[in-house]
Amino acid sequence: xxxxxxxxxxxxxxxxxxxxxxxxxxxxxxxxxxxxxxxxxxxxxxxxxxxxxxxxxxxxxxxxxxxxxxxxxxxxxxxxxxxxxxxxxxxxxxxxxxxxxxxxxxxxxxxxxxxxxxxxxxxxxxxxxxxxxxxxxxxxxxxxxxxxxxxxxxxxxxxxxxxxxxxxxxxxxxxxxxxxxxxxxxxxxxxxxxxxxxxxxxxxxxxxxxxxxxxxxxxxxxxxxxxxxxxxxxxxxxxxxxxxxxxxxxxxxxxxxxxxxxxxxxxxxxxxxxxxxxxxxxxxxxxxxxxxxxxxxxxxxxxxxxxxxxxxxxxxxxxxxxxxxxxxxxxxxxxxxxxxxxxxxxxxxxxxxxxxxxxxxxxxxxxxxxxxxxxxxxxxxxxxxxxxxxxxxxxxxxxxxxxxxxxxxxxxxxxxxxxxxxxxxxxxxxxxxxxxxxxxxxxxxxxxxxxxxxxxxxxxxxxxxxxxxxxxxxxxxxxxxxxxxxxxxxxxxxxxxxxxxxxxxxxxxxxxxxxxxxxxxxxxxxxxxxxxxxxxxxxxxxxxxxxxxxxxxxxxxxxxxxxxxxxxxxxxxxxxxxxxxxxxxxxxxxxxxxxxxxxxxxxxxxxxxxxxxxxxxxxxxxxxxxxxxxxxxxxxxxxxxxxxxxxxxxxxxxxxxxxxxxxxxxxxxxxxxxxxxxxxxxxx
Numbered sequence: 001x002x003x004x005x006x007x008x009x010x011x012x013x014x015x016x017x018x019x020x021x022x023x024x025x026x027x028x029x030x031x032x033x034x035x036x037x038x039x040x041x042x043x044x045x046x047x048x049x050x051x052x053x054x055x056x057x058x059x060x061x062x063x064x065x066x067x068x069x070x071x072x073x074x075x076x077x078x079x080x081x082x083x084x085x086x087x088x089x090x091x092x093x094x095x096x097x098x099x100x101x102x103x104x105x106x107x108x109x110x111x112x113x114x115x116x117x118x119x120x121x122x123x124x125x126x127x128x129x130x131x132x133x134x135x136x137x138x139x140x141x142x143x144x145x146x147x148x149x150x151x152x153x154x155x156x157x158x159x160x161x162x163x164x165x166x167x168x169x170x171x172x173x174x175x176x177x178x179x180x181x182x183x184x185x186x187x188x189x190x191x192x193x194x195x196x197x198x199x200x201x202x203x204x205x206x207x208x209x210x211x212x213x214x215x216x217x218x219x220x221x222x223x224x225x226x227x228x229x230x231x232x233x234x235x236x237x238x239x240x241x242x243x244x245x246x247x248x249x250x251x252x253x254x255x256x257x258x259x260x261x262x263x264x265x266x267x268x269x270x271x272x273x274x275x276x277x278x279x280x281x282x283x284x285x286x287x288x289x290x291x292x293x294x295x296x297x298x299x300x301x302x303x304x305x306x307x308x309x310x311x312x313x314x315x316x317x318x319x320x321x322x323x324x325x326x327x328x329x330x331x332x333x334x335x336x337x338x339x340x341x342x343x344x345x346x347x348x349x350x351x352x353x354x355x356x357x358x359x360x361x362x363x364x365x366x367x368x369x370x371x372x373x374x375x376x377x378x379x380x381x382x383x384x385x386x387x388x389x390x391x392x393x394x395x396x397x398x399x400x401x402x403x404x405x406x407x408x409x410x411x412x413x414x415x416x417x418x419x420x421x422x423x424x425x426x427x428x429x430x431x432x433x434x435x436x437x438x439x440x441x442x443x444x445x446x447x448x449x450x451x452x453x454x455x456x457x458x459x460x461x462x463x464x465x466x467x468x469x470x471x472x473x474x475x476x477x478x479x480x481x482x483x484x485x486x487x488x489x490x491x492x493x494x495x496x497x498x499x500x501x502x503x504x505x506x507x508x509x510x511x512x513x514x515x516x517x518x519x520x521x522x523x524x525x526x527x528x529x530x531x532x533x534x535x536x537x538x539x540x541x542x543x544x545x546x547x548x549x550x551x552x553x554x555x556x557x558x559x560x561x562x563x564x565x566x567x568x569x570x571x572x573x574x575x576x577x578x579x580x581x582x583x584x585x586x587x588x589x590x591x592x593x594x595x596x597x598x599x600x601x602x603x604x605x606x607x608x609x610x611x612x613x614x615x616x617x618x619x620x621x622x623x624x625x626x627x628x629x630x631x632x633x634x635x636x637x638x639x640x641x642x643x644x645x646x647x648x649x650x651x652x653x654x655x656x657x658x659x660x661x662x663x664x665x666x667x668x669x670x671x672x673x674x675x676x677x678x679x680x681x682x683x684x
Contacts, residue, residue, distance in 0.1 A: 001369045005337055007344050009369075012351065014241045014328055015288045017186055019351070020098050021059035022344055023365050025050075026291075026332045026355035027104045027191070027245070028386065030408025030417065032064035033090075034083060037405055039073040040066070042086035045417050051090075053358055054099035056366040060351065061094075061101040062291075064408060065191045068105050068172035071141055074134065077105070078175035084183045091184035102243060103180045106191040107169045107224070110161075110198035111207065112297040113142035114389045114397040115153040116404065123156060145201050145208040145215065149255050151297045152389070152397040161198075163212065166224060174231035177240070187241030188232065189291060193225050193282065194245040195303045196252075196269075196296030203278070204250060204296070206268035222278060226285040233286050243289040244282055248275050248317040251299040258299025260597065261310060263604045269296055272317070276324045283325045291330040291353060292318040301597040305334045307381040308477055308566065308597050312339040319348035334381065337368065356386055359410040359417070374490050377412060380480040383591035384671045385411040391592050393583035403589055411671035412484070414678045422678050427453045433684060434459065434511045436651055437519030438499060439467025441662030441673035443488045445517050448681035450495045458497065459511070461504035465489055467521055468663070469670070471542035472560075475567040508652055515657045515684045519677075522646035522663035527555065531618030538564060538643040549638025550574055553623045555615050557584035561643035562598045569605055576608045576635055578615055578625050610635075659683065 001009075008022045031049060034040040050061055068077045094101055115123070119138040122129040129139065142150060143165065144158035177188045193200050201207040202214060203221045210216065214223055225244065232242050250269025251259045259265040270278065279290060293314040295302025305313050314333035322329040331343070332353030340352030357364055360379040367376050388403040397404075406418065414422035430453045435442045438460030446456040464470070466485045473481030492499065508516045524537050538560050540546040550573050554561045557579030565575040577584060584602075585595040602609055612628040622634045650664040659680035662673035 001371060005341050005368065007341050008337065008352065012328065014187065014243070016239055017100065017241050019059045019100055021057065022340070022351040023058050024060045024291075024330055024332075024351045024353045025053050025058050025062060025358050026353040027062035027064050027189070028355045028359070028408050029064045030386065030406070032066055033087065033103065034066045034077065036064070036407055037071050039075065040070050040077050040080055040083060042083040042090070045419065047090055048419060049358075049362060049416055050101070051094060052362040054094050054097040054101075056363045057369060058099055058358075058365060061099055062104050062189060063101070065104045065106045066176075067108055068169060068176055069108070072136060074137055074140070076172050076175075078172060078179055081179065084179045087180075087185070088183040095184070100186040102187040102189050102241070103185050104189040104191045104245065105173055105176055107173075107198045107228075108141060108143070110196075110201045111142060111144040111148045111158040112151045112196050112201075113138070113158075114399075115142060115150055115156060116397045116399070120153050120156060120396050144198065146210055148201075148207050151196075151256065152391055154394065154396070160210075163214070166214065170224075170227045170231050173228045174235040177232040177242075178235040181236045181240055187243060187288070189243040189245055190225065190228055190232075190287070192245035192247075193222070193278070194247045194293075195300075196247075196250070196298060199225050199228075200247060200296065204269040206252070206254065218274070218277065218281075222281060225282065229282075229286040238286070241288045242286065243291050244287045246279070246282070246290045246292050247294050247296065247303065248272070248279075248292055248314070248321045249294050250296045251294050251302050252296045254298070256298055258295070258301065258596065258600050260301075260601045260604050261313065272320070275321055279321050279325050283327050287327065289328045289330065290321070290325060291332070292321065293331070293333045299600075300593040301600075302333070304383065304387055304591070304593040305381065306383060306591065306594040306597055307480065308594075308601070309334060311336050315339060315343060315349070319343060322348060356381065356383075356410075359386055359408060360412045362416065374487070377487050378480045378483040380412070380478075380484055380670075382411055382670060383594055384589070384669055385409040387591045387593065388589040389592055390588055390590050390595065392586040392595070395586075398588045400589055411669070412674060414675050422675075422682070424448070424451045425682070427684070430454055431514035431684060432457070433515045433517060434508065434513035435517045435519060436505045436508055436511075437467060437521060437662075437664065438465040439519055439521055439662060439673070440469050440488070440670060441664075441677045442467070442517065442519035443492060444674045445519065445661055445677035445681045446497050447488075447491055447495060448678055449684065450497055452681065452684075454684060456497055457513075458492075458499045459503050459505050460499060460501050463501050465492070465499065467519075468539060471539040474542040474544070475563065477567070477570070505651065508658070515659070516652075517659050517661050517677075517680055518651050518664050519661040520649055520651045520664045522667050523649045524642070525645045525647055527615065527642060527644060529615060529617055532642070534620075535618055535640040535642040538641055541641050548573070548641065551637045552576070552639045552641060553578060553635055553637045554641045554643055555623070556643035556645070557581070557609065557611075558643065558645065559585055559587060559590065561641075562602075564641055564643060565607060566598060566601065569607055576610070576637065577602070578610045578613050578623065578635070580612065580614055582612050584609060584611070
């Protein structure tokens with residue numbers, strides 16, 4: 001282990017509870033020990049992940065949040081006691097590793113509850129809503145301090161929660177904490193004065209307009225959170241550790257509008273001045289630790305930072321707030337070990353909170369200790385499987401039902417949280433497998449095949465592996481994408497997998513093999529408009545194969561086009577986006593934290609975005625577009641980049657012993673390529 005990381009292995013305390021090291025698995029919705037959206041139970045998939053993390057030297061573990069009232073079925077968490085007996089057995093085993101675990105409990109999402117089309121229909125149709133209420137009650141699940149607009153559903157207003165309902169929730173926190181303590185859980189965390197969830201909404205002036213004892217003054221706005229910790233201490237004793245998940249500042253300009261790093265703005269939520277007071281107030285109320293980051297669901301990218309956010313994006317604010325409390329402080333949010341270790345040495349934080357890296361590689365910290373960092377599969381902050389709640393203009397939460405009910409899977413590691421679907425099983429009959437195409441899908445398939453006992457050979461037409469992902473990884477903010485490519489190349493060498501470079505296969509039958517994986521990717525779509533031949537294709541720009549001027553029009557406002565615009569603006573150029581739809585980045589299941597960051601960034605940096613606009617012509621010095629009414633406009637420019645999507649380019653059709661993977665099967669993303677590679681490799 002690197003000497004600079006030594007401080008990470010030192011013990012620390014939360015009250016009287018000693019934690020063996022400074023690595024904390026941050027809570028992630030979906031890794032819930034009591035299940036996710038279904039009726040609460042002891043969840044075996046989450047337990048498997050958490051135990052693997054404990055076995056690999058994590059000091060303190062937070063499973064994903066458990067609402068004190070079930071989303072499905074409406075039962076209180078404390079009412080179904082059988083799961084706590086299973087939890088007791090689990091805790092006995094976990095403690096053998098030396099790790100500690102807290103259960104995180106939530107009062108609910110309030111106006112941040114991710115309403116989808118089905119839930120909206122229940123809210124709008126009183127008859128259907130009444131019938132469904134015993135099973136699913138979106139009105140209750142989205143109750144807020146006062147009537148305010150839902151974050152996800154256009155035109156839906158969350159109703160005001162009553163004082164009687166608040167009292168029920170406070171009681172539920174105490175009872176659930178008591179059962180957790182009896183089950184051997186080391187402590188609990190109250191979620192949250194954080195991220196714009198219900199408890200946080202009570203503290204925030206732009207959401208809480210109440211005139212009773214839960215609104216108005218500072219003390220009234222924080223009353224709900226104070227009552228909860230006092231109830232837990234009453235039921236569990238003053239020595240039982242209670243953490244609070246805490247957003248230092250809200251970084252919020254208004255409903256559905258966040259502030260990007262470096263932007264000057266007026267805070268409508270928790271200011272740093274109030275936070276200095278609030279942190280101390282929560283400590284005096286009885287909380288034993290602050291687990292910190294920033295943001296609300298209106299500025300979601302602070303709490304769930306996409307790749308565009310700076311590493312350690314919350315550390316400066318969290319380090320500041322530690323000056324005002326005497327209790328331990330954890331910082332999360334794209335934390336690096338280098339920055340985390342230095343902050344601990346300087347007494348700026350007490351521990352490093354890391355979440356998604358535990359999904360991509362649950363054994364990563366053991367590899368750090370053993371000086372095997374090159375073997376850590378890096379999280380790339382894509383959030384395309386762990387956090388897929390998505391929204392564009394005019395839509396509600398548009399994630400698929402499969403994703404909604406199976407949160408916290410990993411695009412890069414299909415085994416995590418779905419081990420019954422993806423797993424390594426030794427092959428009954430070993431085979432020679434030809435893989436045509438050395439992109440991510442082809443490389444992943446080769447590694448899985450090798451682990452199963454097969455002999456894969458990759459045929460790559462170029463002189464390097466990675467395929468189109470080399471272009472995706474090219475911008476300077478894609479450091480971890482480059483690390484992922486390095487990881488693949490390293491693992492292929494370690495597994496002695498043969499790669500045949502500079503060999504274009506035009507007919508797979510020319511290769512003698514027992515099975516074939518076709519991973520030949522896709523081809524860029526073309527626009528049938530005058531002058532389109534003068535536009536630069538997106539991958540050519542990303543790979544540096546084509547120079548562009550200072551004023552650049554990007555045709556296509558999907559994820560790739562918007563990332564190119566982001567890259568250009570960061571380089572000091574002046575991009576303009578032209579998109580046919582009524583919003584940019586409308587892909588279902590693409591995390592709102594990612595898409596809203598880019599939307600807010602373009603607004604903050606005055607990047608023009610023309611929506612509902614068609615490109616009519618590309619000229620030497622401009623692009624001609626037409627809006628939805630057919631009115632034409634010339635946009636002056638030096639260069640034009642074309643980013644209008646791709647068509648699959650398979651070498652052959654799927655048939656017996658021939659499997660299509662990645663974009664060759666269906667144009668998708670890294671998740672579809674990797675999961676598809678596993679499906680193919682498991683079938684051979």
